[in-house]
Amino acid sequence: MHKILLAVFLLIAVLTVEAQEIKEKYRPQFHFSPKANWMNDPNGMVYNNGVYHLFFQYYPDDKIWGPMHWGHATSKDMVSWKEEPIALYPDSLGYIFSGSAVVDVQNTSGFGKDGKAPLVAIFTHHNPILEKQKTGKHEYQSIAYSLDDGKSWTKYSGNPVLPNPGITDFRDPKVSWYAPQKKWIMTLATKDRITFYSSPNLKTWTRESEFGADAGAHGGVWECPDLFPIMHNGKQVWVLIVNINPGGPNKGSAGQYFLGDFDGKDFKAYSKETKWLDFGADNYAAVTFGNTGDRHVLLGWMSNWQYANQVPTDPWRSANTIARDLGLKSVDKEIYLISVPVKELDALSTPGFSQKSMQVKGQVDLTEKAKNATGLFRLDFDTKNNADFAIVLANQSGNELVIGYDKAANQYYIDRSKSGKTDFEKGFGEKHTAPRLAKSTTISLTLIADAASVELFADAGLTVMTDIFFPDYAMTKLYVKSVSGITIDNLKYSGIRPSMVLN
Structure with a gap:
């Protein structure tokens, strides 16, 4: 009898946790x-x-x-x-x-x-x-x-x-x-x-x-x-x-x-x-x-x-x-x-990885290196190639959020058209663009990703983009793509631990 009660209790506990996760799956973590x-x-x-x-x-x-x-x-x-x-x-x-x-x-x-x-x-x-x-x-x-x-x-x-x-x-x-x-x-x-x-x-x-x-x-x-x-x-x-x-x-x-x-x-x-x-x-x-x-x-x-x-x-x-x-x-x-x-955000960093002279021709999968089950991270990199490239956040259900640079237009962009739930408003699932204001040959990017948002700081903050999105599951997959090819001179990836405490 005690085993049955314990099993029922555990089942209720699991269902409660799952319901909470589903209910608040878009909850920002930091x-x-x-x-x-x-x-x-x-x-x-x-x-x-x-x-x-x-x-x-x-x-x-x-x-x-x-x-x-x-x-x-x-x-x-x-x-x-x-x-x-x-x-x-x-x-x-x-x-x-x-x-x-x-x-x-x-x-x-x-x-x-x-x-x-x-x-x-x-x-x-x-x-x-x-x-x-x-x-x-x-x-x-x-x-x-x-x-x-x-x-x-x-x-x-x-x-x-x-x-x-x-x-x-x-x-x-x-x-x-x-x-x-x-x-x-x-x-x-x-x-x-x-x-x-x-x-x-x-x-x-x-x-x-x-x-x-x-x-x-x-x-x-x-x-x-x-x-x-x-x-x-x-x-x-x-x-x-x-x-x-x-x-x-x-x-x-x-x-x-x-x-x-x-x-x-x-x-x-x-x-x-x-x-x-x-x-x-x-x-x-x-x-x-x-x-x-x-x-x-x-x-x-x-x-x-x-x-x-x-x-x-x-x-x-x-x-x-x-x-x-x-x-x-x-x-x-x-x-x-x-x-x-702000520099105070660094206190939330968790161990990640760094790499110099990363060649990207086609697609490079960083998922295994990142080993990030939460999808919360900070990515910094710079490249002198100035060719088209894209950073792709993805998950097991096929959702994709694409952040990139279009050389011909000299624009950065965030494309959330396939990022998850978009049907609540007809204009939500679109691609947003921003001009590259810097004149230097080196492109530098900082990308901050939470459960349902990305913030892009390009060229030491000259061009900034902030977009929210609503994926079906956590964006745990990460790719860098470039058709013509780029060399990322310095890449640094770190996870970000949650800071929000909901009493």
Whole structure:
């Protein structure tokens, strides 16, 4: 009898595990995703007292978009995240839309007590009642503060601190301290342009200027901006990131950026042409962490509004990109924003293999060398041949995700047309392309693969692509292909161990 009961118990245990695996087979293993329900834009990203805080647009009652809250997660390394209790709930002023957070070191807001600098969140209140009335004034900016390192929040009694002047899309404040004039600068998305405001105390705001009516891409509404300086060749260059939906280079949501000068009032771009932050389909609402000094770390929402509500994940929807260090690089006389994986990701590396002077003519199978049952890995290589080549991720059911370089077009690409489940949205299973911006003869690539995503960093981050996909089984097979033949001068492969812990 005991043996029968034990057998039944073991069978139930096995079935439970299999059901869990099937239920969460697309779960990212080292990208942040909520335990359950809907997530979109990263919000309020800030570093304070040794902890990185990630807030995010969250709907706790369903896995499709709904009344927005601020979810909350914390990390000491931007790699391993712990989901915390919800930080901000909707109230009589509306849903809690996107925004930012700052450490008010000088207590300009007056919220600090006993010498403790407050964390101050600046966010958009979205009022659904006013939206139905079509007043055009249903979005406005409010603030909240925390004196216990983000564990609890008190909304300011004087909200909203920035009323809506009559602009339908009036949202996503990114606030930072402008030291030369000792004031806060708010970079705000206002329909199809950016408006800058300033404040001495985070409570009273003055309009300074606007930018963008005649610059960049205008295929959709402008959202989730960011503004920060980076030193480049001894000069301070200001970076203005503007996310846009739709109108991206490969359809739907994407992020563009402008480089220029900022004097505390006006942003003057070097060029009004569009530069793209990421040419893939799945890096949106990307902004940087605050309070990180001269280091600028970007994190985005790894999805696209074309299909975000339809992706076949359960019981959650959406994940974030890996954190990325930003810098600037000149190519000829043009300056570009570059992004590379943060060095903290290296802590997740597991033993792999490396090889020099690898000849690829036809197909080279790396599956046995990799010995990777999870499909989680990092691949770095460089080649001087500049001939067509492809990196293929595959599995036993015939799914293939192809990442490659097309010499004739001088383009990188990710083709997810045969990557697994694609029928949930007619445009999902397509090939995405990105221009090669580097002029050097050597092509260098870094590829980061998780259970349901790839992130490509080409030529030291000059060209970046992020795409999600949904394979039937883990992509445990790996090939490199080239019809005309290439020599990979240096190849390094390492596995990546999971970092996500779901309580």
